[in-house]
Amino acid sequence: MKHRHQELSVAPGKWTRLTASLLGVVFLIAGCSTPMDARKDAPFQSYAHMADRPTQRPMRSLSSFSDSLMCMDRLFRDAQIPTTLITSKQIPDFSGRVPVATKDMIVTAISQMSRLSNAFRYVDFEVDIARQDTVQNLTTLLLNSNQIQLQRPALYVSGAVSFVDQNVINNRFDVGTSASRLETGYSQNRNATIIGMELHLGDFRTRTLIPGLDSANEVIVGTGGQGLDLAGRISDYGWQFNVGRDYTQGSGAAMRTLIELAMIELAGKWARVPYWQCLTLDQTHPGFQRQLRDWYDEGSTNVHQALVKKSLTSSGYLNAQTRDLPITHPTVRSALAKYQADQGMVVTGELNFATYERALRHYVTLGEDGQFIRVGWLPDSTQPPVPTVHDGQVTAAPLGAPLGADPDPLRLDVQVENLVADKSVFEQGTQIFLSATVSRSAHLYCFMEQSQGGLMRLLPNPINSSSQVSAQQAVRIPDWMVPNPGFVLDAGMPGEESVACFATDSDLMTKLPDSLQGPGLRPVVGMTGMSSVREAFRQAAGTQGFAEQSIRWRVMPRRAPAR
Structure with a gap:
């Protein structure tokens, strides 16, 4: 039996008549139908709010410099x-x-x-x-x-x-x-x-x-x-x-x-x-972020989490009890959020490339051949071992260090901000401006010892009741940038005055003696000098320790006005 292949063909005249008929139907629908009812599109339109949202989180604008x-x-x-x-x-x-x-x-x-x-x-x-x-x-x-x-x-x-x-x-x-x-x-x-x-x-x-x-x-x-x-x-x-x-x-x-x-x-x-x-700095190299992105794409999610948690442990955001928790644990998410805030990033509490790049940027250096190498990164199945070279800039414990390595200690910097050459001597009644800065997110407490022996807590106070401060943000004492700072700090009676600040990783206010828990900017009763305050913090902090810095200045009698 033979099969015959047949093709469908349409004469040119019939194509013309068919096209004209279709166009006529289209014009009939367009001209004679009732207007479209927008209410029928309400379910479709309800997705507009979702569709209008960006699908990627915003990122802080960071450059090579x-x-x-x-x-x-x-x-x-x-x-x-x-x-x-x-x-x-x-x-x-x-x-x-x-x-x-x-x-x-x-x-x-x-x-x-x-x-x-x-x-x-x-x-x-x-x-x-x-x-x-x-x-x-x-x-x-x-x-x-x-x-x-x-x-x-x-x-x-x-x-x-x-x-x-x-x-x-x-x-x-x-x-x-x-x-x-x-x-x-x-x-x-x-x-x-x-x-x-x-x-x-x-x-x-x-x-x-x-x-x-x-x-x-x-x-x-x-x-x-x-x-x-x-x-x-x-x-x-x-x-x-x-x-x-x-x-x-x-x-x-x-x-x-x-x-x-x-x-x-x-x-x-x-x-x-x-x-x-x-x-x-190696971070100013145009290919720095691109190289880190390549390593990020090559590594697995488990590798990213392990490296970033190592970095957070080295810098003090996680400790021996929390570094092994999963990345989704609230404690680890809180540590990530603090780190992102201290680095000036958009806070998400999630591990993304931006966090990965900021956490590991000080563990990358240029080798002798001009290529980027990883410093102290843990070897794994996806990353070959690399030389543990120190580039002279890493202050934290290397990422490849043992789990028991000491973290980067909390540092505190207290400065006198008066625009004078000699900041150790002030005339009686002179307004004094101070600032305190912590190396990472911490709780800050500042006390002043007057020349006559009186003690007063400057921070926290009724105007600024929270002891939590961000990293690398100068806390002004008092806040001279606002129209109404709440209090002023004047040089008192002639003699020697001092201010001591204490920074801790956790809030110690409830562990301090009752005399130190009272309202700020009022005399502290029951304490004899700054040494007793220091001892109270030592007992309250226990094994976690604290950072401390104090500054002193002499108060001279007010000079008589020139005639």
Whole structure:
């Protein structure tokens, strides 16, 4: 028996009549039907709120120089640079190709360099009417009525995006084949754009740019892509297929690196501190985060958890009793949240790449061959053993150290913030400004011993009742940045006064003697000197210990006014 293959064919005239009939039905439905009822779409629309939410958690904007800014902050603190008021001009981009908030990036960089040192304070005053907002309008009104005063800044930042040279180099490759029923094509392209920025530091009093205090840097951003095209025909039918991969390095992140580098150079030169030490960190290498991401992708979830918990243990966020708990345990999540808050990250309490990168960044260094190596990481099935080289920057116990290794001790830094050369002698009645900073999230208690022997607890107090403080955040005593600080600290009777602060990992208030649990800013009864307070903390802390620092100054009699 023979089978005959039959094909369905339609004459051209019939195709025309069929198309006309279909179009007629479409127009009939569009013209004669009733309007659509939006209420019937309510179930569909109810998903809009969910669909409008982002699927990824926001992340803190970190650049290659984020660690360098923190390094500069420590340099300013160690050099005891006095607080300097600074402002900036608008930083224009005459090319129009880099639409970013350059001025705000400058403000952020200045703020990051002043978290502990309080080296700079930005004067926020806008003269451009088009940019003025409610705060600026209120400021203008109060200035005109002499109700507020603005301090004159000492310095200002000036500059511009000097040039944007697009597609300085361009590499393109195309190849293809063509046949009667198959066509193929492959393309690849790469190009690079150079962005230049020049910033200067000026003396606000004379409106002159300070010679030598300038920064001119360039950065390269690139784009690239590759694509594959396939097209062919099977009998009377055609098909087409294409796939491509592309990347574009944005100008926003590039501008942030230029601005942060420029501000490090300008501030370091002006303050005469060795700023180059903060620019030679391995974390400033452009491939640093990319290498950590590769290791993160290569490792398993168990490896990530073990390494990060090791790092948290080394830095004191976890201890011997909690380091073996699962990553989802509330205690570990709380430790992760504290660490993220102390590092200036978006707090999630979850282990993600951002937390992984911050926790392990000090355990990576450049080897002699210029390649990144892991320092003290635990070897496992997915990671080959690496040399345990010390790079001179790691202060915590290495990640590969035994479980019983001592964690990074809690550190406390108490400073006198008065803008005077000699901070050990004050005239009677002089207001005194202090600050206290802890190396990691902790509980802080500060006491003052007056020249006549009286004791008083400064922190916590009725205005600031919580003893919990964040890491690397200078706690001001009193808080001179607010209009109503709640109390002032004046040099009392002639003699010697002192302030001692104690930092602990857990809240010890309920374990202290009753005399120390009373309201703050009132005389402490039943204690004889700061030594008795120190002994009370020693007994309450037990084996966990505590950090302590005290400062002293002499109070001189008030000088008679000159006639």
